[in-house]
Amino acid sequence: MRTALLTLLTLAYPPLVYFCLDQVEPRWLALLLAGLALARALATRERLWLAAAAGTLLLAAASALGNALLPLKLYPVLVNAALLVLFGLSLYYPPSVIERLARRQTPELPPAGVRYTRRVTQVWCGFFVLNGGIALATAVWASDAAWALYNGLIAYVLMAVLFGAEWLWRQRVKAAHG
Incomplete structure (x- = not known):
């Protein structure tokens, strides 16, 4: 169930970001990305997915700190x-x-x-x-x-x-x- 939810959120990520752009600053959208990263890290013990979660957290941090959209994209x-x-x-x-x-x-x-x-x-x-x-x-x-x-x-x-x-x-x- 958790994996299915993570997969669904990952698939829905680009449209969610796009539709929220006019209402929410990138720094707040970065929370969505950080949430995905943390959920992925908690759902796995595999090094590759832990590394991907760490990379995702870096993208979220870069977006939040600079209020930038590019890291989210x-x-x-x-x-x-x-x-x-x-x-x-x-x-x-x-x-x-x-x-x-x-x-x-x-x-x-x-x-x-x-x-x-x-x-x-x-x-x-x-x-x-x-x-x-x-x-x-x-x-x-x-x-x-x-x-x-x-x-x-x-x-x-x-x-x-x-x-x-x-x-x-x-x-x-x-x-x-x-």
Whole structure:
């Protein structure tokens, strides 16, 4: 339940920031970000997510101290960077993230499945690089509305498209390999 609430708040973060901009100064919105960071830190014992929570607290502090919006807009960049590190490290220290997920349904994953899941993990790494780069560009150079649109909607649509395309491709691969 706590993880679902954290995920929902993280997903809703860009639109919340955008819709509150006219009513609330960035220093007060930083409290929302700090709350997310503290909730994430309390919900995990994993070093990566603790580091991401610490980075989030730094963004919130920078926003609060300078009453600046930019640190708040950098949160999606931080999320993409954390996911890139998580997925990327799993390529160097197997099993990959996607392999771990696949083994929940197929504990005896064949070697071809391990190779496939490794490739999918690499694709997600590429996605996080691209998505994080666009999130950074929208934070620095785009309007607040463009930032919220990309990070609060378009990025999620792109993730859904990648999930769907991979699922369709996986069905073809499974059919081809029996």
